[in-house]
Amino acid sequence: MQLTALSHFSTHPLACSPWWPRHHLVRRLPPLSAAALHHQMVTHSMPPEKLEVFKSLEPWVTLSVLPVLKPVENSWQPNDLLPDPSQPSDEFVDEVRALRQRTCELSEDYLVVLVGDMITEEALLTYQTWFNTFDGVRDDTMSSSSTWAIWIRGWSAEENRHGDLLRTYLYLSGRVDMKMIESTACNI
Numbered sequence: 001m002q003l004t005a006l007s008h009f010s011t012h013p014l015a016c017s018p019w020w021p022r023h024h025l026v027r028r029l030p031p032l033s034a035a036a037l038h039h040q041m042v043t044h045s046m047p048p049e050k051l052e053v054f055k056s057l058e059p060w061v062t063l064s065v066l067p068v069l070k071p072v073e074n075s076w077q078p079n080d081l082l083p084d085p086s087q088p089s090d091e092f093v094d095e096v097r098a099l100r101q102r103t104c105e106l107s108e109d110y111l112v113v114l115v116g117d118m119i120t121e122e123a124l125l126t127y128q129t130w131f132n133t134f135d136g137v138r139d140d141t142m143s144s145s146s147t148w149a150i151w152i153r154g155w156s157a158e159e160n161r162h163g164d165l166l167r168t169y170l171y172l173s174g175r176v177d178m179k180m181i182e183s184t185a186c187n188i
């Protein structure tokens, strides 16, 4: 049986998230012209006191967070955990068949969790774009040597591997409606 994507994922993924700053949803702005409001939103994405906090955290991030990012050569890749397409066709098909035999036993509850995880990973571009709207954190050039920018790129690369693995695994399983999931992800 196929599962269709969950309809509530078509809403903004952060709408119900506990870490979405509530004051953004309820804050009352003073009356401003449209041009002034646009200027304020674009040029002051983080108030000075928060900017100072992020700046003060940079040495800690350099010492304690960046080392957590594993080098690419030491990291697993999705292809390591999936049927290997570089094999002769028969062997590849045998591995796909074995994967489908294993996944046909998975409960729908389990598949719903995997679909939710996959859609979350597929929204990675949204998260990276969001980070890059923040003063003091953003990666201005996509190759910035600032501490936060290095972390954003490294974290994004790692999360992308999770998404690639989940997507291919679910696709090969044949247990879920991939087109519906892909359409849902387009709304994030």
Ligand SMILES: [Fe+2]
Pocket (backbone or CB within 6 Å): 121, 158, 159, 162, 163
């Ligand atoms: Fe992840």
